[in-house]
Amino acid sequence: MPLAPSGKVVKKDEGTQPFAKTYQKHSGRKDFLVAQRAVLFSVSPTTQDLIDAIQNDQTVLIEGKNLKVGLRGFEAAPGDLALSLTTLTAYIIDIIAVIDHFLLHKTSLHPVLCEQILTSTHEVVTNAILWSNLEVDCPNNRQKTLNFGDLIKERLRNKILAQRLLKINFHLTPEWIDVVIISSGKGFDWHHAISNVSSTVQGLAIIHSFSDQVIVEEDGKILTLRFYT
Amino acid sequence: MIYTLKSTGPKIEVDMKGRLTFADYSSFREITQIVTENNSKCCLFDLTELEFIDSAGLGMLLIARDKLQSVNGDVILKGAQGQVKKMLDLGRFDSLFNIE
Numbered sequence: 001m002p003l004a005p006s007g008k009v010v011k012k013d014e015g016t017q018p019f020a021k022t023y024q025k026h027s028g029r030k031d032f033l034v035a036q037r038a039v040l041f042s043v044s045p046t047t048q049d050l051i052d053a054i055q056n057d058q059t060v061l062i063e064g065k066n067l068k069v070g071l072r073g074f075e076a077a078p079g080d081l082a083l084s085l086t087t088l089t090a091y092i093i094d095i096i097a098v099i100d101h102f103l104l105h106k107t108s109l110h111p112v113l114c115e116q117i118l119t120s121t122h123e124v125v126t127n128a129i130l131w132s133n134l135e136v137d138c139p140n141n142r143q144k145t146l147n148f149g150d151l152i153k154e155r156l157r158n159k160i161l162a163q164r165l166l167k168i169n170f171h172l173t174p175e176w177i178d179v180v181i182i183s184s185g186k187g188f189d190w191h192h193a194i195s196n197v198s199s200t201v202q203g204l205a206i207i208h209s210f211s212d213q214v215i216v217e218e219d220g221k222i223l224t225l226r227f228y229t
Numbered sequence: 230m231i232y233t234l235k236s237t238g239p240k241i242e243v244d245m246k247g248r249l250t251f252a253d254y255s256s257f258r259e260i261t262q263i264v265t266e267n268n269s270k271c272c273l274f275d276l277t278e279l280e281f282i283d284s285a286g287l288g289m290l291l292i293a294r295d296k297l298q299s300v301n302g303d304v305i306l307k308g309a310q311g312q313v314k315k316m317l318d319l320g321r322f323d324s325l326f327n328i329e
Binding site: 122150 | 248250251252253254255257258261281283284285288289292311312315316319
């Protein structure tokens, strides 16, 4: 896989990119930080593709042809990690392994904190895939959740749902690490949900237990987890 | 998650490896079906080699417990460590399960 020079975007397998124009077009936006290095995958990346890219300090990983550059999902500074994946890819790849590799090999965070970040990020990513992008309804019966595997596969056969983007950004500062997860499906009333958590095994309870701060924006479609280091 | 099943009479032992997450609903349904078909009264989940569990995975263990309790059976959890142990502690699973 070719390494992208700083500030450039490389389309995997092709070397040059129509994407660079879009990059320039939006570079003046106030909320658009500089993507130092980026890889644009013309085919769905595998888990190993993503781990290799992280290992090579390529901080932005992109998939899809109709990317909206700018907004918060594309912000990345040196040392950060930004993933933009379709729902289908996010489901297929081993996202835990990708994030775990980044935290353990590309940050100097304590392993216990890495574990907390991984656990709570995975919960938010799962929520983003299921409830937001795939618009799966929350079951009212615990036993019914065992049929989720079938339901998820059925939803993934819907191209519109499967191609929705999921963005995961890790932004590191000397004092804290922010993890921003952006879904592109249904919104989510986080405050209502968190006030109605009935069990400590629910994902929301786990997220609150492990993160120092949760910031909710855009009707729950942008969630920022902050962890003080 | 990869699992292996050992059946000794009415007891089933399930060894789990890797990660138990929302991607494992189908696999876990297979386990519960086997437990049901086997008329098992006791199911021991050996979590020694389980590296990671999420809220969905915790929910699956609770489903197994519900199923076994409905036939006056029991679920035992064994060998949890690291992140898995922390998650079980967070969910206060010691008050819900027999833990070896």
